[in-house]
Amino acid sequence: MDDASALTHIAAPGLDAAIDRAAAALLKRQRPDGHWVFELEADATIPAEYVLLRAYLGEPDAPELEAKIGRYLRRIQADHGGWPLFHGGALDVSCTVKAYFALKMIGDAPDAPHMVRAREALLAHGGAGACNVFTRLLLALFGILDWRATPEIPVEIMHLPRWFPIHLSKISYWARTVIVPLLVLRALRPRARNPRGVTIDELFLQPPATLTDLPRGAHQKEPWASLFFALDKVLRVVRPHFPKASHASAIAKARAFVDERLNGVDGLGAIFPAMANAVMMYDALGFGPDYPQRAIARASVEKLLVVKDEEAYCQPCLSPVWDTALAAHALLETGSEPARAAVDQGLAWLKPLQVLDVKGDWAEWRPDVRPGGWAFQYRNDHYPDLDDTAVVAMAMDRARRETPESERFETAIDRGVEWVVGLQSQNGGWGAFDADNTYHYLNNIPFADHGALLDPPTADVSARCVSLLAQLGETAQSPRMKAALDYLRAEQERDGSWFGRWGVNYVYGTWSVLCALNMAGLGPDDPMVARAADWLIAIQNPDGGWGEDCDSYRLDYKGYEPAPSAASQTAWAVLGLMAAGRVDDPAVARGVAWLQARQGEDGEWDEPGYTGGGFPRVFYLRYHGYSKFFPLWALARYRNLVRTNSRSVAWGM
Numbered sequence: 001m002d003d004a005s006a007l008t009h010i011a012a013p014g015l016d017a018a019i020d021r022a023a024a025a026l027l028k029r030q031r032p033d034g035h036w037v038f039e040l041e042a043d044a045t046i047p048a049e050y051v052l053l054r055a056y057l058g059e060p061d062a063p064e065l066e067a068k069i070g071r072y073l074r075r076i077q078a079d080h081g082g083w084p085l086f087h088g089g090a091l092d093v094s095c096t097v098k099a100y101f102a103l104k105m106i107g108d109a110p111d112a113p114h115m116v117r118a119r120e121a122l123l124a125h126g127g128a129g130a131c132n133v134f135t136r137l138l139l140a141l142f143g144i145l146d147w148r149a150t151p152e153i154p155v156e157i158m159h160l161p162r163w164f165p166i167h168l169s170k171i172s173y174w175a176r177t178v179i180v181p182l183l184v185l186r187a188l189r190p191r192a193r194n195p196r197g198v199t200i201d202e203l204f205l206q207p208p209a210t211l212t213d214l215p216r217g218a219h220q221k222e223p224w225a226s227l228f229f230a231l232d233k234v235l236r237v238v239r240p241h242f243p244k245a246s247h248a249s250a251i252a253k254a255r256a257f258v259d260e261r262l263n264g265v266d267g268l269g270a271i272f273p274a275m276a277n278a279v280m281m282y283d284a285l286g287f288g289p290d291y292p293q294r295a296i297a298r299a300s301v302e303k304l305l306v307v308k309d310e311e312a313y314c315q316p317c318l319s320p321v322w323d324t325a326l327a328a329h330a331l332l333e334t335g336s337e338p339a340r341a342a343v344d345q346g347l348a349w350l351k352p353l354q355v356l357d358v359k360g361d362w363a364e365w366r367p368d369v370r371p372g373g374w375a376f377q378y379r380n381d382h383y384p385d386l387d388d389t390a391v392v393a394m395a396m397d398r399a400r401r402e403t404p405e406s407e408r409f410e411t412a413i414d415r416g417v418e419w420v421v422g423l424q425s426q427n428g429g430w431g432a433f434d435a436d437n438t439y440h441y442l443n444n445i446p447f448a449d450h451g452a453l454l455d456p457p458t459a460d461v462s463a464r465c466v467s468l469l470a471q472l473g474e475t476a477q478s479p480r481m482k483a484a485l486d487y488l489r490a491e492q493e494r495d496g497s498w499f500g501r502w503g504v505n506y507v508y509g510t511w512s513v514l515c516a517l518n519m520a521g522l523g524p525d526d527p528m529v530a531r532a533a534d535w536l537i538a539i540q541n542p543d544g545g546w547g548e549d550c551d552s553y554r555l556d557y558k559g560y561e562p563a564p565s566a567a568s569q570t571a572w573a574v575l576g577l578m579a580a581g582r583v584d585d586p587a588v589a590r591g592v593a594w595l596q597a598r599q600g601e602d603g604e605w606d607e608p609g610y611t612g613g614g615f616p617r618v619f620y621l622r623y624h625g626y627s628k629f630f631p632l633w634a635l636a637r638y639r640n641l642v643r644t645n646s647r648s649v650a651w652g653m
Contacts (some may be wrong), residue, residue, distance in 0.1 A: 321392065397471060466519070
């Protein structure tokens, strides 16, 4: 019996049934108009900030909603007493401060056992004074901290020319949309209404009003850090003397920036922090709840709520384009007629969401490129992203090859590819939203203690773009593909893995790149491919699965550390090994068996952990859809390759 036949024999029991159950479960979750959207859960920060936003605005009490959010926050409190950034993680000071503040705002008594545990744990970690810049700005709005405890970010930066070392176009889209309304708030220094008069002085080791030292991020390096922190001190002295006319026009310019990008009920940047800051900005400028822009901004926040029978929380954003495109890939892998019909409906839903008529912020540096990307959310026309665009275009290309109406996606794919090619960075890679967003010195400014101010090229996004181009027939010898492959080669870690910026972490990055290399024609014997596959096999858990937690993003990371197996990460590893030509390796069969054994009766997999990356070391995501479509994808591809006795993967992901 040859290897492929042996694997068919091993995998045959229950494999077809497992795939059918998973596909049926995914089909049931399709919305009537054809799209998929799953919950996108972060940590306690976003639901806590939602509660505090209501308190800031002095909105009428919402006891039922707040009670549900309270139950959610209490449930996710960790055994260590605080709140982590991800399931099973260590206490995070800023997250714990906000969760405690929100629960106290809801009405939880400070002497309640869970509040006592949180307070004691927080004080043991340096108290609320050890919180980050974003939390300090929130506490300053509530009058708990003096504004001296926050960095100077003068609104006059709206007037700076693009050649200046600090400019909005030189930071990431998410930072840009969060900062601009925050500039207005920092300039006007409004005070939260806080009708219940809640304070949290008990969380500090020193009187909050005496706190003035700014936090430094562990990533911040000399001499840049000292230079920027010295500049902050100078700004504190000179800012009050800035011309009033320039100050007023800068505020007007910031407001115009927000107005233009308000994005209807999908919100500024389609992300909660920017949306909440926009609401507070309009409020600080004196616009009442009925003012159209403020009302729209406020409504956008409500769309993020997940309200269930007993609990509620607020999502950081929505992920329908990403979810729909990935679900389409997984279902296409099954080859069934019901799956193809569902994919056709999903792609028809995606097609009109392509941004063809708005030159977003990305055009600041690439003005001659025509728009043609897709955003992550329902609408976010100023901020489409390369990752979504590549995944959508690949799904459309795959669907047109398998259905008779092949011409229906031609124009959409061509425009998507044109935009992707136009945003390739000079180093050969791709960032998520912008080209050449590599001004790393800016991560040393006092405001950037989180270290997530930029959007440089990353291996995972670059791999997706390479996969797209290769799937459409571009060879590895073309200048742009050669540059991209050289970039990926340079980014490979010493152990053979790749960093996963938008997924946790090296398993995600390695899967992404191996798929791209396969599509680009690099075979199993290529040293880059072989080293990566060997690494994946070496880190497989004894139970047959793969796992990795968010601690792998820490700055002192020295190599893979075991973590419990997870459905999505096991699927990524299996897909990666198959892309590396290792379909007949026993590690793949063990991974497939792990997925089969842990599938629920409903056809889905349980995955409580966080396998999505927001901002390394700052913000992580639990994509509820990942455990629904990635295992299906891996199982179906395994079946397809084994039954065709093939070592090759047919598609770019």
